[in-house]
């Protein structure tokens with residue numbers, strides 16, 4: 001059985017390829033990437049597959065039986081991009097396709113993100129291809145970049161109030177994708193994937209304090225001030241606004257899920273916040 005992974009040179013994609021290699025022969029794994037030169041170190045077959053170039057997708061997908069479509073990072077262009085992949089997969093006779101969506105994509109308050117994932121899910125379901133929707137929650141890593149700065153300054157910034165965040169590191173979501181690609185029983189299912197342990201940003205600050213021995217407090221800012229702070233860290237203004245808005249929605253519960261479907265799928269508890277913070281402080 002040949003398994004293809006799009007976006008294989010991305011952070012999640014690299015983890016998926018690494019974990020797939022432990023489960024399937026490398027010659028049966030195809031990294032589908034927009035820049036093949038970046039994939040030389042993956043140690044599997046590499047084919048060019050650019051979401052914006054349907055011709056590359058039509059050439060790359062024949063022979064692939066199971067396909068993981070990792071959602072594009074080009075926010076705003078994704079409905080058409082993902083649609084191109086689904087059309088090409090249908091043409092190529094892909095039997096089973098998994099897609100990395102967003103937690104609670106059908107009801108999520110993260111409207112700017114959900115408005116692209118919803119139509120992709122609908123198109124995949126209507127395609128006739130066996131599907132698995134992996135509705136991934138937030139990556140714990142989304143907060144890690146700020147851990148050293150928080151430890152140094154004594155303040156962790158955010159605008160999520162008391163919102164509980166059930167995140168998990170990319171590696172846990174990658175493992176879930178590999179389970180779906182390599183074991184039976186996931187056809188036509190939608191999984192809500194989130195970390196077992198939910199925390200507030202205040203609790204994240206407390207964890208940084210505990211591990212560093214320095215006092216770190218959580219400072220809850222108005223959304224616009226937090227966006228400005230993120231821009232001050234060098235993020236492009238549009239990205240800073242999207243993250244700040246997602247944080248506000250997290251304060252209203254948008255990043256919480258208590259169903260524990262991720263740990264059930266991977267057969268172990270999700271990686272705890274303390275382990276991810278320890279990793280960030282080591283870096």
Ligand SMILES: NC(=O)c1ccc[n+]([C@@H]2O[C@H](COP(=O)([O-])OP(=O)(O)OC[C@H]3O[C@@H](n4cnc5c(N)ncnc54)[C@H](OP(=O)(O)O)[C@@H]3O)[C@@H](O)[C@H]2O)c1
Nearest residue numbers: 007009010011012013034050051052071072073137138139
């Ligand atoms: N759950 C969360 O917290 C969270 C956070 C951020 C993003 N996401 C979503 O999850 C996805 C995977 O996360 P990640 O951390 O692996 O993101 P990432 O490191 O930015 O990887 C994104 C991947 O998408 C590929 N890509 C972008 N445009 C493409 C195109 N036109 N054709 C083909 N491939 C294209 C990139 O290719 P290159 O390697 O060539 O750049 C890269 O491999 C993201 O793309 C985004 O949709 C989720």
